[in-house]
Amino acid sequence: MKFGPLELSTANRKHNFLPLGIMVIIMMATLGIILSRLIVLTVFRGQELRRRADENRILIRKIPAPRGIIFDRNDKALTRNAPEGRAYPFGINFPHAIGYVGEVSEDEVKNDSSLNPGDVIGKTGMEKQYDKILRGTDGAELIEVDANGNLLGVLEDQLPQAGKDIHTHLDVDLQTAMTDSLEGRKGAAVAIDPVDGAVLGLVSSPRYDPNLFSGTTKRISENGYQFSDVGSQSKVNQSSVSRLETDKLKTDELITENGEPKTDNINNDKLNAILSDTVNMPLFNRAISGEYPPGSIFKLVTATAGLSENKINRQTLITDTGEIRVGDFRFGNWYFDQYGKTEGEIGVVRALTRSNDIFFYKAGEWLGPDLLAGWARKFGLGEKTGIDLPGETDGLIPDPKWKEKVTGERWFLGNTYHMAIGQGDVQLTPLQAVVMAGAVVTGQLCAPQIIRLPDNQITGSTDYRTCQDIGLSSQNRNLILEGMIGACSSGGTAFPFFPWNQSIEGLTFNEAIHQLNGMSGYPAVACKTGTAQHGGKQAKPHAWIAVAGPIVKDEGRRTKDEGGYKLDLESKKRIALVVMLEDAGEGSYEAAPVAKKILEGWFRNYNF
Numbered sequence: 001m002k003f004g005p006l007e008l009s010t011a012n013r014k015h016n017f018l019p020l021g022i023m024v025i026i027m028m029a030t031l032g033i034i035l036s037r038l039i040v041l042t043v044f045r046g047q048e049l050r051r052r053a054d055e056n057r058i059l060i061r062k063i064p065a066p067r068g069i070i071f072d073r074n075d076k077a078l079t080r081n082a083p084e085g086r087a088y089p090f091g092i093n094f095p096h097a098i099g100y101v102g103e104v105s106e107d108e109v110k111n112d113s114s115l116n117p118g119d120v121i122g123k124t125g126m127e128k129q130y131d132k133i134l135r136g137t138d139g140a141e142l143i144e145v146d147a148n149g150n151l152l153g154v155l156e157d158q159l160p161q162a163g164k165d166i167h168t169h170l171d172v173d174l175q176t177a178m179t180d181s182l183e184g185r186k187g188a189a190v191a192i193d194p195v196d197g198a199v200l201g202l203v204s205s206p207r208y209d210p211n212l213f214s215g216t217t218k219r220i221s222e223n224g225y226q227f228s229d230v231g232s233q234s235k236v237n238q239s240s241v242s243r244l245e246t247d248k249l250k251t252d253e254l255i256t257e258n259g260e261p262k263t264d265n266i267n268n269d270k271l272n273a274i275l276s277d278t279v280n281m282p283l284f285n286r287a288i289s290g291e292y293p294p295g296s297i298f299k300l301v302t303a304t305a306g307l308s309e310n311k312i313n314r315q316t317l318i319t320d321t322g323e324i325r326v327g328d329f330r331f332g333n334w335y336f337d338q339y340g341k342t343e344g345e346i347g348v349v350r351a352l353t354r355s356n357d358i359f360f361y362k363a364g365e366w367l368g369p370d371l372l373a374g375w376a377r378k379f380g381l382g383e384k385t386g387i388d389l390p391g392e393t394d395g396l397i398p399d400p401k402w403k404e405k406v407t408g409e410r411w412f413l414g415n416t417y418h419m420a421i422g423q424g425d426v427q428l429t430p431l432q433a434v435v436m437a438g439a440v441v442t443g444q445l446c447a448p449q450i451i452r453l454p455d456n457q458i459t460g461s462t463d464y465r466t467c468q469d470i471g472l473s474s475q476n477r478n479l480i481l482e483g484m485i486g487a488c489s490s491g492g493t494a495f496p497f498f499p500w501n502q503s504i505e506g507l508t509f510n511e512a513i514h515q516l517n518g519m520s521g522y523p524a525v526a527c528k529t530g531t532a533q534h535g536g537k538q539a540k541p542h543a544w545i546a547v548a549g550p551i552v553k554d555e556g557r558r559t560k561d562e563g564g565y566k567l568d569l570e571s572k573k574r575i576a577l578v579v580m581l582e583d584a585g586e587g588s589y590e591a592a593p594v595a596k597k598i599l600e601g602w603f604r605n606y607n608f
Contacts, residue, residue, distance in 0.1 A: 065136030068163030099125020100210035136163030169198035187581035188286040194438030197446030295532030298422025305375035307476040352483025364420025396427040434578035437546035484526030523550030529587035543590035
């Protein structure tokens with residue numbers, strides 16, 4: 001069949017219409033998909049997308065709060081805030097007392113909801129003890145940035161609240177003298193005011209520079225801020241304080257007196273040396289965490305117990321035989337062991353002056369272990385003192401029940417002998433020892449504390465520097481003081497190192513005290529040395545000395561039996577000091593010179 005022109009044209013139009021229809025359908029379907037997607041994005045997910053857009057241009061910028069400053073008793077700043085972190089102007093003199101700060105660990109963030117990654121907190125010492133007080137409250141700015149992170153403007157801001165300052169009883173000059181005197185030695189020294197327990201100085205040696213640790217915290221950027229990538233939903237309180245005022249507050253607290261950061265640059269070699277030193281352990285706070293046999297300074301407890309329990313008195317005399325034998329065991333006196341000599345009949349005053357072991361063996365025997373342990377605990381021994389520093393340990397006061405429980409063995413007379421002279425299982429920290437010494441010369445056991453009034457009010461503490469009577473009569477206390485003064489005088493165990501207490505022969509003791517005041521430029525002091533065996537015959541003993549002063553005449557006591565000596569309660573230089581040197585030798589020859597050097601500085605220009 002043949003088609004005419006009209007029929008052919010119509011056929012062609014039908015043939016072309018089929019693909020065109022398909023294309024229209026495809027286009028309409030595509031447009032539908034696009035419209036439906038647009039509806040989903042704008043209607044159903046619009047709020048979410050707008051939030052995400054805001055997040056791309058709005059950040060919260062943290063303004064770290066200036067950390068509170070720690071001051072000594074004379075208002076010298078012991079810490080500073082520098083642009084690169086926390087600075088310690090007196091560095092190596094205060095590391096174990098003040099401590100240092102560092103960036104929070106993952107565990108610390110998990111355990112404390114108030115902390116965030118990147119926060120800087122106190123890690124040791126007072127920095128840790130009072131961290132929440134010193135830390136303050138960070139401020140923040142809500143800022144707008146473009147896609148490249150360039151600042152477009154500040155939307156909101158909140159001024160940081162600086163941490164609170166803390167004033168302490170610590171004395172920079174005394175602390176420096178204590179630190180210098182222990183240079184190159186392993187040990188500790190602690191000084192307190194025995195009247196109220198105020199901690200004047202606390203040193204552990206070897207030392208370290210806390211600035212090394214402070215410098216390892218995250219550096220603050222040049223404009224003094226740290227950033228936190230938080231979206232716009234985070235709340236920031238409005239503040240009417242200008243940016244200029246904010247910067248001024250930060251600047252005032254972030255620089256040192258000379259305008260330069262005091263922190264050292266990060267030195268990995270030095271840090272690694274400190275962290276890996278398992279022999280000297282410079283990070284270990286020996287003053288409050290080290291537990292040592294106290295040796296003969298514990299005889300102060302034995303004397304107190306014996307006098308208070310009426311087992312001994314001024315007239316009690318014991319013959320120094322040089323040694324006591326119990327079965328196969330021998331208990332000697334140091335003077336006999338070293339020089340082959342004895343001291344004849346000896347009473348409590350002379351026994352303290354000469355540190356006679358035989359006298360205190362017998363006094364301990366008459367007391368028995370339970371009474372002796374009970375009096376030790378009245379001095380706060382065997383438990384934490386409660387000092388406001390982290391990491392304090394208990395020490396140990398043994399008794400028959402303890403020995404049976406821990407070792408499964410019975411208590412023997414030899415255990416009592418050892419305990420009476422501060423050997424065996426008796427363990428004290430240097431802090432406990434100085435608190436004990438303070439209690440002997442005052443009759444009051446005072447909880448040691450570094451923070452001073454009125455700063456205790458910010459801690460909420462209700463038992464600030466509490467003192468309690470230990471039951472030592474003034475008569476017995478004066479007897480013990482007489483023996484302790486003798487220990488620092490000619491013929492005593494420490495006399496070579498206390499020239500202001502010696503060369504007073506042929507005088508009554510009251511006359512001697514009268515002449516001492518003003519004769520040598522130093523006040524009279526009372527002391528007790530200690531040499532503590534440990535670790536077998538090959539190990540050198542720990543060297544101890546406990547010193548307290550100034551000692552003056554007690555005009556209200558004139559009879560011989562009453563004694564006539566007391567701590568000068570009116571003096572601003574009141575002090576009880578303990579020095580302990582590990583593996584050093586005898587207390588007389590090792591610890592006493594260190595104490596002498598410290599006290600010479602403390603009592604310099606003493607006003608009688």
